[in-house]
Amino acid sequence: xxxxxxxxxxxxxxxxxxxxxxxxxxxxxxxxxxxxxxxxxxxxxxxxxxxxxxxxxxxxxxxxxxxxxxxxxxxxxxxxxxxxxxxxxxxxxxxxxxxxxxxxxxxxxxxxxxxxxxxxxxxxxxxxxxxxxxxxxxxxxxxxxxxxxxxxxxxxxxxxxxxxxxxxxxxxxxxxxxxxxxxxxxxxxxxxxxxxxxxxxxxxxxxxxxxxxxxxxxxxxxxxxxxxxxxxxxxxxxxxxxxxxxxxxxxxxxxxxxxxxxxxxxxxxxxxxxxxxxxxxxxxxxxxxxxxxxxxxxxxxxxxxxxxxxxxxxxxxxxxxxxxxxxxxxxxxxxxxxxxxxxxxxxxxxxxxxxxxxxxxxxxxxxxxxxxxxxxxxxxxxxxxxxxxxxxxxxxxxxxxxxxxxxxxxxxxxxxxxxxxxxxxxxxxxxxxxxxxxxxxxxxxxxxxxxxxxxxxxxxxxxxxxxxxxxxxxxxxxxxxxxxxxxxxxxxxxxxxxxxxxxxxxxxxxxxxxxxxxxxxxxxxxxxxxxxxxxxxxxx
Numbered sequence: 001x002x003x004x005x006x007x008x009x010x011x012x013x014x015x016x017x018x019x020x021x022x023x024x025x026x027x028x029x030x031x032x033x034x035x036x037x038x039x040x041x042x043x044x045x046x047x048x049x050x051x052x053x054x055x056x057x058x059x060x061x062x063x064x065x066x067x068x069x070x071x072x073x074x075x076x077x078x079x080x081x082x083x084x085x086x087x088x089x090x091x092x093x094x095x096x097x098x099x100x101x102x103x104x105x106x107x108x109x110x111x112x113x114x115x116x117x118x119x120x121x122x123x124x125x126x127x128x129x130x131x132x133x134x135x136x137x138x139x140x141x142x143x144x145x146x147x148x149x150x151x152x153x154x155x156x157x158x159x160x161x162x163x164x165x166x167x168x169x170x171x172x173x174x175x176x177x178x179x180x181x182x183x184x185x186x187x188x189x190x191x192x193x194x195x196x197x198x199x200x201x202x203x204x205x206x207x208x209x210x211x212x213x214x215x216x217x218x219x220x221x222x223x224x225x226x227x228x229x230x231x232x233x234x235x236x237x238x239x240x241x242x243x244x245x246x247x248x249x250x251x252x253x254x255x256x257x258x259x260x261x262x263x264x265x266x267x268x269x270x271x272x273x274x275x276x277x278x279x280x281x282x283x284x285x286x287x288x289x290x291x292x293x294x295x296x297x298x299x300x301x302x303x304x305x306x307x308x309x310x311x312x313x314x315x316x317x318x319x320x321x322x323x324x325x326x327x328x329x330x331x332x333x334x335x336x337x338x339x340x341x342x343x344x345x346x347x348x349x350x351x352x353x354x355x356x357x358x359x360x361x362x363x364x365x366x367x368x369x370x371x372x373x374x375x376x377x378x379x380x381x382x383x384x385x386x387x388x389x390x391x392x393x394x395x396x397x398x399x400x401x402x403x404x405x406x407x408x409x410x411x412x413x414x415x416x417x418x419x420x421x422x423x424x425x426x427x428x429x430x431x432x433x434x435x436x437x438x439x440x441x442x443x444x445x446x447x448x449x450x451x452x453x454x455x456x457x458x459x460x461x462x463x464x465x466x467x468x469x470x471x472x473x474x475x476x477x478x479x480x481x482x483x484x485x486x487x488x489x490x491x492x493x494x495x496x497x498x499x500x501x502x503x504x505x506x507x508x509x510x511x512x513x514x515x516x517x518x519x520x521x522x523x524x525x526x527x528x529x530x531x532x533x534x535x536x537x538x539x540x
Contacts, residue, residue, distance in 0.1 A: 079108040106154075120133070172286070174287065180273060221286075254464065256466045259274065295338060381407070394536070397499060419493060421498070444533035453469065470506055
């Protein structure tokens, strides 16, 4: 399979080139009152709570005047909007320092008033527009990436691409080499641009490394979910009523895209991509959704558990004084299923097999047994890993078992299957990226993204990417725990080194770990401002 790095390893690079999940504009809030930037005086000498008309009536001469003349009306809405790929949030009014989080294009973050109810933009280096305090912490520079008004065409168009709050925030599809159109093409235009791709619905073979990405891809077109987006009317695009150029670029065969809407145009079905471009649906293969999810632990549902990573694991019943072994004829346990194991019993040799007694019962009241060779057993850990206390949350990952257990101190609270690197157990001295292995050790979550595009390259000329990977949590960049929407082979090595989990599990773990990503933010950095990251313990 393809070796994929997140588009960035450094703090700043962790955002670059990514097309991420939009959280949506959650509404316009009641207005706090406003003040000029600290240390700046209004040359007009009027109260900062004056109406927008009053402020606009005077020429903006000072920084204070300019900010107020541009932004007072929008400040009444109580939010600052992103109009760049990302708008960074800084711990202090200083963009020369490390960012602590970011907001995605088209989305907004609520402004943070002082104790007296006023929003006071701050002076600071490298930001002529002033730094605006945002909720629940930090500052946003009013630069080219931000605006106080949601009315701009691009900002408004992107704010309409609101994802669901489900474990998969978008629909996802595998590209057959499709173009990404800035505007809707005519029939003659798409026939010209796509003539090299063959008949719609056809595609070439994927490379050897990318074949695992076809596991969940289907040929059926996705169902129509909405009307033609307003900004595509009359030849328009998200960023312009008269865009220059028809094709932004092509999505390479085997790369993946995220889409927020399916609609029809001139008898053909199109996908509205998460970046505002349009893609012909018949040049893609949508992924069917994964239903697998892990187990909440507590009460009667506790460790040890047995997971079935392959199909056809049989149930056995031991009957008679001679211990005759009888297998069920109902097909046994399903792949990705689980069973509660008897914690007081170890494996017993019966009928030529080593069997584990479960807590499940046959209709006759006798316990069911499972073959130790067909089940992956997960026991409660006897002691805390080095450096972790009873007050810590932590995640325990086993590479060879393909399991993951979330702990609160000594108490396991959630268990599931995960897919580590396809290269198996890492070997000391060998590059884990080159050999597609997941590194072992004790780490902390360093950066969390609600969604992030992954690629081994940067820029528009990338030859491969996976769009908007949900619930990405870095622990040792470029390695992360994240959702895999393109396969359901959990429990087996499938990745280029990251830890793949199902959509439902990805959301569950994202909400479990620190740092918390505040409402309206798309990503947050662990550290002094947001708190330390949750421990990740990866063992053989």
